[in-house]
Amino acid sequence: MNGICANDGIEGTERFASPGKGRGLRALKHFAVGSLVFACPAYSYVLTANERGAHCEYCFTRKDGLSKCGKCKQAYYCEVDCQKGDWPMHKLECTAMSSYGENWCPSETVRLVARILMKQKVTTERTQSERLLLLSEFEAHLDKLDNEKNEMNQTDIAALHHFYSRHIDFPDDQTLTVLFGQVNCNGFTIEDEELSHLGSAVFPDVALMNHSCSPNVIVTYKGTVAEVRAVQDIQPGDEIFNSYIDLLYPTDDRNERLRESYFFTCVCDECTTRSKDEAKMELRKLSSAPMPEEVRKMVRYARNVIEEFRRAKHYKTPSELLEICELSQEKMGSIFADTNVYMLHMMYQAMGVCLYMQDWDGAMSYGEKIIQPYSVHYPAYSLNVASMYLKLGRLYLGLEKKSQGIKALEKAIAIMEVAHGKDHHYVTEVQREVEDLK
Numbered sequence: 001m002n003g004i005c006a007n008d009g010i011e012g013t014e015r016f017a018s019p020g021k022g023r024g025l026r027a028l029k030h031f032a033v034g035s036l037v038f039a040c041p042a043y044s045y046v047l048t049a050n051e052r053g054a055h056c057e058y059c060f061t062r063k064d065g066l067s068k069c070g071k072c073k074q075a076y077y078c079e080v081d082c083q084k085g086d087w088p089m090h091k092l093e094c095t096a097m098s099s100y101g102e103n104w105c106p107s108e109t110v111r112l113v114a115r116i117l118m119k120q121k122v123t124t125e126r127t128q129s130e131r132l133l134l135l136s137e138f139e140a141h142l143d144k145l146d147n148e149k150n151e152m153n154q155t156d157i158a159a160l161h162h163f164y165s166r167h168i169d170f171p172d173d174q175t176l177t178v179l180f181g182q183v184n185c186n187g188f189t190i191e192d193e194e195l196s197h198l199g200s201a202v203f204p205d206v207a208l209m210n211h212s213c214s215p216n217v218i219v220t221y222k223g224t225v226a227e228v229r230a231v232q233d234i235q236p237g238d239e240i241f242n243s244y245i246d247l248l249y250p251t252d253d254r255n256e257r258l259r260e261s262y263f264f265t266c267v268c269d270e271c272t273t274r275s276k277d278e279a280k281m282e283l284r285k286l287s288s289a290p291m292p293e294e295v296r297k298m299v300r301y302a303r304n305v306i307e308e309f310r311r312a313k314h315y316k317t318p319s320e321l322l323e324i325c326e327l328s329q330e331k332m333g334s335i336f337a338d339t340n341v342y343m344l345h346m347m348y349q350a351m352g353v354c355l356y357m358q359d360w361d362g363a364m365s366y367g368e369k370i371i372q373p374y375s376v377h378y379p380a381y382s383l384n385v386a387s388m389y390l391k392l393g394r395l396y397l398g399l400e401k402k403s404q405g406i407k408a409l410e411k412a413i414a415i416m417e418v419a420h421g422k423d424h425h426y427v428t429e430v431q432r433e434v435e436d437l438k
């Protein structure tokens with residue numbers, strides 16, 4: 001592979017022992033805002049079932065007119081080279097999908113782990129995805145799993161045996177338990193420019209970076225390659241931090257999420273100073289301020305309704321979902337301002353339902369309420385903000401609001417030029433959308 005030895009590491013960076021955080025990644029040179037720190041091809045990846053037909057299973061290219069796998073008629077490819085390239089992985093599922101029919105239902109994690117096992121079988125040397133960290137070095141945190149997580153692991157192992165036994169000689173259950181633990185803590189989801197879920201993958205070198213709520217890099221994807229770009233000025237000696245979570249929420253919520261999924265508590269500047277918490281928890285201006293107990297009660301309600309909605313998404317109808325959003329906003333709105341992150345969370349969900357139902361006016365009016373507070377709550381360069389400008393801009397254009405559309409798309413481009421890089425096809429695509437209008 002282009003003459004680079006995997007053991008050469010990643011130019012301008014080094015793996016080091018980060019005080020209190022275990023291993024981490026440190027800069028050895030200056031990285032300006034918008035510059036590429038490194039790229040990492042996926043060690044293993046899988047396209048999500050919902051995106052079949054829209055993206056090539058092998059290279060993740062999004063285009064019309066992909067060709068179907070003649071055997072299972074479920075996988076789609078750019079052309080024969082992609083189909084050939086994907087076969088070592090696709091053969092794990094091709095026959096099984098046909099023979100199980102509707103009963104073929106392994107989770108995405110199971111599908112990814114099957115591919116990792118297959119890759120491990122044929123890989124003898126350190127890969128280009130593991131220049132600084134080997135997949136086998138991932139933490140599994142098995143000692144920290146609660147009953148629910150342990151049960152989920154066992155269910156996944158059973159599904160792996162059930163759906164993939166034809167092609168894989170499985171290691172013992174303890175080894176599989178460790179592997180599922182490693183993938184759960186170190187796996188990535190690949191998203192498109194509007195943050196729609198495209199698939200799951202492991203990028204060992206990307207997983208080396210520790211978390212901060214004020215990250216100095218952002219990870220984006222070009223096909224199945226992860227790219228890491230600086231979003232703050234990085235000096236030699238600085239630790240390079242990525243964010244593992246959605247940064248919209250107040251400090252306590254972020255840390256609950258980090259403990260739940262990654263088993264640590266964050267001590268970054270944002271978590272120590274809590275400088276954004278007050279704005280994120282903004283209350284409605286009322287003649288008499290609510291009692292602290294009332295506010296606490298409403299926060300508990302908000303967290304519950306967020307969880308309720310997350311579960312309801314799997315079985316309720318769009319109009320039922322919209323009702324949950326509207327009722328909860330009405331209730332929270334008695335105390336919370338419209339810029340409060342819990343209000344914004346429900347507005348964002350409502351916007352998603354409107355988009356799904358092709359209610360463009362509804363989606364636009366939610367987007368308009370969300371975008372300004374989003375720009376305040378999120379860091380300067382944020383994929384959440386960029387994708388909201390993008391969705392809003394495209395909605396405006398669809399509704400023939402040309403000048404507003406151009407303005408929103410230009411805001412998205414400004415962020416994406418830093419986060420994705422000026423030459424990323426997402427950026428050039430949006431630029432073309434704008435050019436075509438002028």
Ligand SMILES: [Zn+2]
Pocket residue numbers: 056057058059060061077078079082
């Ligand atoms: Zn392809």
Ligand SMILES: [Zn+2]
Pocket residue numbers: 069070071072073074075090093094095
């Ligand atoms: Zn097939």
Ligand SMILES: [Zn+2]
Pocket residue numbers: 212213214266267268269270271
């Ligand atoms: Zn933090």
